[in-house]
Amino acid sequence: MKTKLFFSLLCAILLINCTSKKNDQDFINNASGRYFFNADEVIEVLFKDQELYLKWRNSDLKPLKVNDSVFYAKELNEKLIFNTKESKIVLAEKREHEGEKFTFLKLKDGEKTPSEYLEENNYELALKGYKQIKERDSLNPVIRERNLNRTGYSYLRNDDMEKAIYIFKINTELYPRSSNTFDSLGDAYKKQKDTAKAIESYKKALSINPENRSSKRNLERLTNK
Structure with missing residues (x-):
C-alpha cells in the first residue's frame, strides 16, 4: 500500500515538473478575469509571462500547473479545474468536501459584488x-x-x-x-x-x-x- 502511494506521489511530482509552466494564448484569453469565490467575494485569474497567478484576499498566489486546464493552489489546498467554454472553475473532488461541488463562475465585464x-x-x-x-x-x-x-x-x-x-x-x-x-x-x-x-x-x-x-x-x- 505504501509503495503504491509513494509511486502515485512520485508520478504526480514528475508530471508537474514535466508540464510547461507557460500557457497558450487561447487559454490566457479565455481564463483571465474575475470569478465569484463566494456570493460576495472575488478571486482573480491573471497571467504574467504566460504563467497563471491568482489574486485572492489581498494575496498573490502562484498555483502549480498540473496540466493545461488543472492547477494546484497550495494556499487553498485545492486543485482548480478550468472550464473555459463554460466560463467557470471547478474544484476537484476530494475527501474534505466529498459529495459537494464547488464552482466559481466568471463575472461578466463590469460586474461587481x-x-x-x-x-x-x-x-x-x-x-x-x-x-x-x-x-x-x-x-x-x-x-x-x-x-x-x-x-x-x-x-x-x-x-x-x-x-x-x-x-x-x-x-x-x-x-x-x-x-x-x-x-x-x-x-x-x-x-x-x-x-x-x-x-x-x-x-x-x-x-x-x-x-x-x-x-x-x-x-x-x-x-x-
Missing part, C-alpha cells in the same frame, strides 16, 4: 445584489443579519457615516421585521446628528418590538433635549 458596489457608495446596486443573494440562498452568511450589522458598526467606529448608513439601510430592507436593524440605523443617524431620522428609526424599532430597551433609551434622550 454587492460589497464592491457598497465601497463605491452605490447603494441601489449593492442592495440589489444582496437581495439577489437572499433570493438564491436565504441562509447565506453574506446576508446574515448579524454579519451585516457588525459590518455597519465597523464603518460607524471608523466614522464612515455614509457606508454605515447604507449597510444598516440594506439590513432593514433585507430584514424589515427586525427591530434590531432599525435600532442600528437609528444609532448611525444619531452619530451623524440627524435627530429627525434617528427618532424615526428608533420609533420604527419600537413599533416592531416595544421592549427594545436600546431604542427606548435613545428615543427618550433625543426627545427630552
